Amino acid sequence: MAEVFRTQDWDKYQMDYRNPHQAIEPLESEVAVVDNALRSLVDAGILPHIDYDREKMLAHRQAVADLFEIPWTAITPRMQRLLYAINAIAKPANMIAAGVFCGNTFISNAGAGVGPGACYQAKQLIGIEIKPDEAERAERNVRRIDPTGVARVLAADAVDAMRGFKDPINLLYLDADGDGGKGKGIYLEILEAGLSRMPTGSIVLAHNSVNCADRLKHYLDYVRDESHLRASVNVIFDPEGLEVSVV
Ligand SMILES: C[S@@+](CC[C@H](N)C(=O)[O-])C[C@H]1O[C@@H](n2cnc3c(N)ncnc32)[C@H](O)[C@@H]1O
Numbered sequence: 001m002a003e004v005f006r007t008q009d010w011d012k013y014q015m016d017y018r019n020p021h022q023a024i025e026p027l028e029s030e031v032a033v034v035d036n037a038l039r040s041l042v043d044a045g046i047l048p049h050i051d052y053d054r055e056k057m058l059a060h061r062q063a064v065a066d067l068f069e070i071p072w073t074a075i076t077p078r079m080q081r082l083l084y085a086i087n088a089i090a091k092p093a094n095m096i097a098a099g100v101f102c103g104n105t106f107i108s109n110a111g112a113g114v115g116p117g118a119c120y121q122a123k124q125l126i127g128i129e130i131k132p133d134e135a136e137r138a139e140r141n142v143r144r145i146d147p148t149g150v151a152r153v154l155a156a157d158a159v160d161a162m163r164g165f166k167d168p169i170n171l172l173y174l175d176a177d178g179d180g181g182k183g184k185g186i187y188l189e190i191l192e193a194g195l196s197r198m199p200t201g202s203i204v205l206a207h208n209s210v211n212c213a214d215r216l217k218h219y220l221d222y223v224r225d226e227s228h229l230r231a232s233v234n235v236i237f238d239p240e241g242l243e244v245s246v247v
Contacts, residue, residue, distance in 0.1 A: 002224035005040035006236040007033055010210075013238050017072040020104070021065045024077060034081045037235050041086070044231045046203065046246040052088035052112075053119050060084055060117025064107055067144040069137060073104045074207075076238040080108045083173070083205070086244070087112035090203055091120040092170035098158035098190050099176025100127035103138030105207065106153065107145060109173050114146035127153040128161045130176070159186070162193035169198050174206045174219075184212045187219040195247070200230075202247040209234050210241030219243075 007013075015024055024030075031054065038050035061080065064070075075083075087095065087109050095113070100106040106127035107115075113122030127142070129135035135155035142151050154161065158176050162169075172194065178186035187206055198204070206219060213220065223232045223245040232245040 003040065003044050003231070003233045004236060005037050005233055010236045011239055013076065013078065015074070015076045015238075017074055020070055020073045020075065030077055030081060033078055033237055034085060037082055037237060038085055038089070040233055040235070041244055044233045046231055046233065046244055047086065047089050049089065050085075052085045056117045056119055057081060057084050057088070060111040060115060063116045063145050064104065064111070068102070068104060068107070068141045070102050070104050073102070074240055075104055075108055076240070078237050079240065079242060082235065082242065083108040084112050084117060086203065086205065087171065088119050090171060091122075092203070093123040094167055094169055095122065095125045095171040095173070096162065096165065096169055096194070097127045097173040097175065098162070099174070100129045100138050100153060101134055101175075103127060103141040103153060105173065105175050106138060107142060107151070109171070109205075110142070110151040111145070114148065114151045122150055124167070125151040126161075126165075127151075128156050128158040129153060130155070130157050130179070158190045159193045162190055165194060165197070167197070169194050169202060171203045172198065172205070174204070175208070184208055184215045185218065187216060188222055191219070191222075198247045200247055204229070204245040204247065206243040206245070208240050209243035210236055211239055
């Protein structure tokens with residue numbers, strides 16, 4: 001069933017895109033907001049519980065602040081924590097992130113499986129970025145946190161990469177802004193390219209469910225239709241938003 005989780009301050013919780021490590025609110029308040037968002041995902045049947053290691057989350061955050069080159073990002077501290085927590089709770093063996101730019105969104109997901117925030121053993125955590133220069137920078141960033149190669153970034157079109165990935169996909173994160181006028185409208189194409197290989201219980205995360213809602217209309221209509229995905233929650237706690245759906 002399609003649901004909404006919304007905080008009263010979602011439109012006032014603003015970050016500086018070029019200063020992503022700056023705190024916007026006290027840590028306890030960030031943790032409480034994300035706990036409430038996670039509870040809404042439990043209520044919708046998307047997650048089994050809301051427990052994750054908060055110290056490891058902070059170790060992950062510190063490593064990204066110390067080691068990543070991030071020219072800009074729209075991932076707020078709340079979103080960074082929510083992405084980490086969803087992955088820490090769902091523990092996807094295979095995760096694909098589509099449209100990762102410098103890798104910050106990718107590592108917000110993959111950081112639960114590699115580096116100082118790791119809390120489970122993942123198999124393949126793959127970021128896909130269509131611009132070779134950006135893919136190279138993202139891969140360079142990721143290597144500083146994960147020397148093992150479990151997490152890696154490939155320069156490719158996410159639709160092709162999804163089609164070509166033959167193993168089960170346990171979590172898909174969507175953030176590609178397409179080309180040829182498609183923009184974020186490409187999300188549905190990427191999902192459809194791999195949905196048949198997503199087992200029941202797999203999670204789909206779509207960034208910009210709020211500020212790109214118009215462009216994402218086809219995607220959002222699709223995932224909110226119970227004949228396609230079992231449940232979907234629009235998490236609105238910052239101006240970008242995240243649609244969280246379960247297969
Ligand atoms: C705007 S960025 C996402 C930034 C992210 N929301 C953040 O705050 O850090 C979207 C990225 O998707 C990439 N992209 C666009 N179309 C793509 C495709 N078909 N496959 C893979 N990446 C794609 C773009 O090159 C761009 O780097």
